[in-house]
Each structure stands twice: as structure tokens, then as C-alpha cells.
Amino acid sequence: MIAVLGLVVGVVAGLLVRPEVPAVVEPYLPIAVVAALDAVFGGLRAMLDGIFDDKVFVVSFLSNVVVAALIVFLGDKLGVGAQLSTGVVVVLGIRIFSNAAAIRRHVFRA
């Protein structure tokens, strides 16, 4: 519940504050957000499976974000930033879908 409140407060704060995204972070933010979403869905599924562990969640969340940003950074340096970003988003999207499917099976039993 606290966690859900944290998410809601974060969204509200982001909408209210509307900070200027620094140019350095700008290309990595979308991918980082998608990676974090993947970690969150994974954590939610783990919770529904009854195997949730906060340490694992924290590590997977942070490492997902860092690795996603790193891949985008590397892609930019190699000149294939757009393609690599697409690839990362596709992979994360597949993972999110599979996790969502597991969550759905838990919640709706279908």
C-alpha cells in the first residue's frame, strides 16, 4: 500500500513540479522508465507468486535502469542508438507482457 502510494505521489510530484529534463539525461530517461516498469511488473508477479524479496526487487530495479541506460549510451556512441533503443524496448516489452500475463492468471485466474 505504501508502495502504491509512493508511485502515485511520484506521478503527482512529476506532474506538478514539471522539472526541465537535463539534456544529458534526456535520451536515457524513456528507456530507464521502461526498464523500471519491467522491474515493477516482475516484482508484482513475484509478490503474487509469494516469492517477493525486497532486496531482489531493489537490485533488479536499479540494475535494469542502469543497464538500459548503459545500452542506450553505448548505442549512441556506436551510432546505432535508435536501433538499440528499439531493441531494448522490444525486449522489455516482451518481458512486461509475459509478467502481465502471469499477474493476470493470478488475479483473474484466466
Place this chain on the structure above:
Amino acid sequence: MSDHEEKRAEERADTRADRHDDRNEPGNRLREELPEEVTSAVPAARAAPESRPEPEPEPEPEAETGAPEPQLTGRQRLVEGLWPPRVSRAQLIVAVLLFGLGFGLAVQVASNSETDSALRGARQEDLVRILDELDDRTQRLEDEKQGLEKQRDELENSSDQAEEARKQTIEKERQLGILAGTVAAQGPGITVTIEDTKGRVEADMLLDAIQELRAAGAEAIQVNGVRVVAGTYLSDSGKGVAVDGNKINAPFRFKVIGKPQDLEPALNIPGGVVQTLEKEQATVTIERSTKIVVDALRAAKRPDYARSSSR
């Protein structure tokens, strides 16, 4: 995401992990982190009871729910996790992380829906096309600007030329006006006074004098208040002389603008005007002056037959 269920789950983990593995792995092979979480849940489960201040109340429900209700469903776990809210370390950490996620999400969405979102979301080909169009447009506008500037320069030049032509016309008008006698003139020259007490000076003598002065470079001449121009004629008229029909009497006073050093000798040459006049008992006085004013005017007369053939 509430994991208040965590302890229960962790304590059950060793008994259930294999069951979860069995149940979930075939359906969700893509979730690679599942085995890792499962394995890490086991040590966490062992560490948790010591760090938890309230492991005591849990074992009883665990004991009673674990055995009679071994398959606690995900939906129940979700409901229990959401309500009632519990403050725990894991909850707070996850809340912080989710705060960060929500914040980043909102910021990204907000920055993406700003005014330039049309360009931000555009694909590379679209951007290239838009850039090309902008380049073309810039090129067209540049060409147009150059054309307009050229036109402006031409107009300025032509107005300059018109101004110049007007000045030249005015200048020419003045020059021609001096020749035609329509404007007054002044400059260095001489004054020639012919005293004729015997009345023997005739038109041809004055005409000779005028011819001589013209030959010597006289630019403007007037005699007794009558301007002498190209069409001037002299005729004898009784005791005096008529210049352009205006009768004048002695003394004849010529005002001549020209180079005095040329004009005076021209009159004084042997056998010239002065000697001829003196032969007729007339007295001729010549005075040089740096400023002679020829102010007798003559109306410009439009020629009846002659027309300009230029242009």
C-alpha cells in the same frame, strides 16, 4: 506491490519454491529472473526472521493458513498486501523506488507532450523530410529575397539616375539659358562704351563689334539693356540703331562677359573695330572688370517651325 506478505511468503518459500517453479516455469520461460529470485528468497527468508521485530505474530497465522490453506491465491495476496497498509522496510524501499519511477514517468510524459512533441516523436525519415522541406523553403525565400533586393537596387539606381538626369537638365537649362538670354549672367568681362557725337555709327559697325566680341569668346552680351543672342538682328533706325527692334541711341554701352585678356585685344587689333570706329570720329573706351552683370533678359520664344530632331 505490498510485500507485507513477504514474511509469510519467505517462510513458505522453501516449501513452496519448488512448487512455484513447477507451476510457473513451463508457462513463463521468458521470465529469466524467476529462478534467481526464488533462490535468493531462500536466504532472505532465513535472514528475515532475525531482522524482523514482529516475527512472533506471524507464525500462528502462518501455521494455521499454511497447512489448511496451502494454496493462498495471488489475488488474496494482492488484497492482503494492499490492505491494511503496513509500514515496513521493504514497503518503504519499494515506495521510494516507485516514487522515482512515477516521477520519471510523469516527467518524461510531460516533456514529451510539450510544444515540440511533433518533432520529438517524429521518425528519422520524417525528420529528414521536414528538414529538406525547410531547406527548400529557405532556398525559395532566399531567392525571393535576392530578387526583391535586386529590384530595390534597380529602383534606387533608376531614381538616382532620374535625379542625376534632372540635375543635368537644370544645369543644361542654365547654360542654354545664358546662350538664349533667358537668364541673367555674371562673370569677368569688359565694358565697351562707344561715344558717337556725330551720329555716324551705324548698325553694321555695331554688328562688326559684336561679331568680333563673339569671335573672341564672348559668352553673354548686352547693349544698352538689350540682350544680344543668336537671333539678334541690328538695323539702322533714323539717328540710332535698332537691336531686335528696340531703338537705342549713342552712347552704345556693351557689357560683355568673357575673358577680358582676349576680348580687349580683339577689339584693338589694327584695322579692327576700334580703329574703324575712331575713323568715324567715335570714341571707344574699354574697361576690364572682374564682375560684369548681364541682366537684360529675353523671352524664350518657341520656334514655329524648327523642331528638335534628337530623340
